[in-house]
Amino acid sequence: SPTRKRLLEAFTEANGEFLSGQALADILGCSRTAIWKHIEELRKEGFELEAVRKKGYRIVSTEDRVSENEIRLGLNTKFLGHSIHYLDSTDSTQKVAHKLSQEGCPEGTIVIAEEQKNGRGRLTRHWYSPKYTGVWMSIVLRPNLSPQKAPQFTLIAAIAVVQAIEELTNVLPEIKWPNDILINGKKVTGILTELQADVDKIDSIIIGIGINVNQQLSDFPDELQSIATSLAIESGRKITRAKLIQCILMKIEKYYHVYLEKGFAPLKILWESYAISIGKEIIARTVTGEIAGRAIGITNEGILKIEDDAGIIHEIYSADIEIKK
Ligand code: BTX
Numbered sequence: 001s002p003t004r005k006r007l008l009e010a011f012t013e014a015n016g017e018f019l020s021g022q023a024l025a026d027i028l029g030c031s032r033t034a035i036w037k038h039i040e041e042l043r044k045e046g047f048e049l050e051a052v053r054k055k056g057y058r059i060v061s062t063e064d065r066v067s068e069n070e071i072r073l074g075l076n077t078k079f080l081g082h083s084i085h086y087l088d089s090t091d092s093t094q095k096v097a098h099k100l101s102q103e104g105c106p107e108g109t110i111v112i113a114e115e116q117k118n119g120r121g122r123l124t125r126h127w128y129s130p131k132y133t134g135v136w137m138s139i140v141l142r143p144n145l146s147p148q149k150a151p152q153f154t155l156i157a158a159i160a161v162v163q164a165i166e167e168l169t170n171v172l173p174e175i176k177w178p179n180d181i182l183i184n185g186k187k188v189t190g191i192l193t194e195l196q197a198d199v200d201k202i203d204s205i206i207i208g209i210g211i212n213v214n215q216q217l218s219d220f221p222d223e224l225q226s227i228a229t230s231l232a233i234e235s236g237r238k239i240t241r242a243k244l245i246q247c248i249l250m251k252i253e254k255y256y257h258v259y260l261e262k263g264f265a266p267l268k269i270l271w272e273s274y275a276i277s278i279g280k281e282i283i284a285r286t287v288t289g290e291i292a293g294r295a296i297g298i299t300n301e302g303i304l305k306i307e308d309d310a311g312i313i314h315e316i317y318s319a320d321i322e323i324k325k
Pocket of ligand 1: 125
């Protein structure tokens with residue numbers, strides 16, 4: 001609610017100092033009893049508030065949460081993230097977003113969870129999503145396009161995530177086609193784009209973004225320790241997840257507009273500037289087999305082109321890529 005938003009802003013400005021009940025009531029134009037009720041609500045959400053007689057209230061420390069209020073405060077988008085579904089724990093935000101989309105939720109709806117018990121990767125893979133340390137988010141878009149365009153949205157999301165990471169940390173991530181973002185060769189982000197569509201028209205696109213943010217290496221299970229990393233490990237400091245989410249949403253919205261107005265061409269160039277596999281010898285493992293050759297670029301559809309030793313160009317829709325040394 002607007003009152004809650006202003007209350008949070010007042011505490012943010014007070015910067016840890018006390019605000020009296022009367023001062024808050026004046027700022028918000030409501031009774032002291034109403035203030036007390038809002039404070040209780042904030043407490044339930046995980047804000048640590050201290051109340052001292054004759055002094056008033058202050059926020060001792062805001063726990064790092066990605067609740068609706070924290071995402072909303074400072075989010076400068078036109079539509080993206082205006083409807084937020086926040087869950088403390090869920091199976092998979094993709095699953096929730098699919099359901100909301102079928103029920104007709106507005107474009108730009110997002111689902112965010114503190115933890116996923118059954119996070120999904122591509123095919124039947126699992127995405128490890130421990131509590132309070134990452135960004136586990138799904139975004140519903142409803143572009144009026146043919147389903148063939150869907151892979152482009154993975155690439156648009158990847159551009160947004162790379163730029164947001166660059167803006168909030170001192171590290172420079174790279175994109176590995178189609179859906180991985182790496183830092184120093186280790187996976188920090190996975191993107192999963194799924195569709196609800198007819199044969200010729202997209203009903204909704206559901207972009208799932210998983211980012212390892214504040215984990216330490218020992219927080220990862222053994223099998224991930226050599227292949228995964230987090231922003232905290234790479235940058236050496238804790239990152240506020242809500243800020244990262246806001247930054248990503250603003251960039252996705254920006255590039256979505258560019259896309260709708262100018263098509264994929266300007267984004268393709270931007271994407272290629274962050275991609276590591278282009279120009280390299282690679283092996284692409286698809287569900288039907290392996291193709292080895294040189295990655296020569298992506299098509300205007302976002303599909304990878306590989307030229308093999310015989311000079312034949314293969315177009316790959318989805319694969320796991322190994323870059324040869
Ligand atoms: P992917 O199939 O490309 O990658 C999955 C593989 O990545 C796993 O088999 C494992 O080896 C590795 N992996 C699993 N968890 C992690 C992790 N936390 N960090 C690094 N590597 C990992 C990538 O699929 C797409 C992932 C999308 C996740 C988002 S989270 C929000 C949304 N909800 C949901 O259920 N999935 C998406």
